[in-house]
Amino acid sequence: MASERTSTEAPYRRIVGEIRRRIESGLLQPGDRVPSARAITREWGVAIATATKVHATLREQGLTISRPGVGTVVAGPVPRREHELNRDRIVRVATAIADEHGMAELTMRRLAAELGVATMSLYRHVPGREELVLAMMDVALGTVRLPPRPPADWRVALEVCAREEWAVFQRHPWLGPSMSLTRPQLAPNGVLLTEWVLTAFDGTTLTGSERMYVQILLFTFVRGLSTALEIENEAVRETGMTGEQWLQTQSGLLTGMIDSGAIDHFRELTEHGFDFGLDQLFEFGLARLLDGIDLFVQARS
Structure with missing residues (x-):
């Protein structure tokens, strides 16, 4: 992500040039949406004011127009599609x-x-929005890239599967909250993913039911953690603050509680440093989950 201070050229001009190149190359066609102000801040690491100036400049140059209900789109005649x-x-x-x-x-x-x-x-x-969301889920789950057959070591197989799933959930933050545990949507690619995990235990003595419980447990762990992604994105859209920036606004309250002596373990954490992030939590949780499953598989053997 580029920084506003890394070039002598005005940041907004650099971004305008890039979007112009996308239009001239045909990557963006007449009627296509150009990156929103929020998307520009994320992609180029600039302030919202800079992103707003980008849009204003593109309009002044006749490259884009504002279309109600859609946003800023590439100017030009839009054919019936x-x-x-x-x-x-x-x-x-x-x-x-x-x-x-x-x-x-x-x-x-x-x-x-x-x-x-x-x-x-x-x-x-x-037919409707429900069917559309199911199709979106199926396509997203179809991007989980797994080998045709699981590795011989079931733990390696589950690690590969969980990390691929986590990557897909990160690319599509809406996916986790859209899925149901008690009323699972029948997405064909989701069924194939489940079958792959069940096959990973062919070298063990686990029954079909036990394998399915392991699969549900693993998928629920990844999916459950991913539900924080959409919530965080929505919070950023509403407040304009990143998670780190929001935490800084809470530091005064936490410092007061630490100084009162009521939370000694938190004092120790702040003194030694606590690096929290969803990726770290994913790795920690996955390792502990697989450790537990390993004990279970050994006991069943």
Whole structure:
């Protein structure tokens, strides 16, 4: 991520140049959305004021226009796109909206505006929002990259699977909160993923039920941790503060409690330093979970 101070060229001009190149190369077509102000701050590491100036400059240069209900899009005539519409394209664009803005912002009306089609035309390809979300989940789970057959060592197999799942949940923060444990949605790629994990225990004496419980336990751990991603993204959108910045606003209260002598263990943590992050928590939790499963597998042998 570039910093505002790493170049003598004005940051907003550098970003305008990059977006112009995307338009001229055809990567962004007339009617396509350009990166939002929030997306610009994340991609280029600039302040929101700089991102706003980028949008203003693009409009002044005639490169973009503002379209109600859609946002800032590439200027130019937008052809009717109903004939280009298909289920895969709908799911791809819906996923992009949810990735950037959160699942709460994904409506059929907004999706249609993004695609440049009438809202009703979407229903010729997806019956409704519930079916759309299921399709999005299935495509996302299909990006979990696993070898055709699990490694011979079940622990290695589960580590590979869990880390691949975690990477997918991070790319799609909406995915975890959209899934149900008690009423699991039947996504074909999710079923194949489960079958892969069940196969990983072929060299053990675990029963089918025991293997399924292990799979549910592992997936629930990864999925449960991932639910924090969407919540954090929404908090950033609402407050404009990162998690680290928000924690700094709470430091006074914590310092007061530490100084009172009521929380000695917290005092020790602050003195020695505590590096907290979801990735660290994932690695710590995965190792402990696999340790426990290892004891169980050994006992069943």
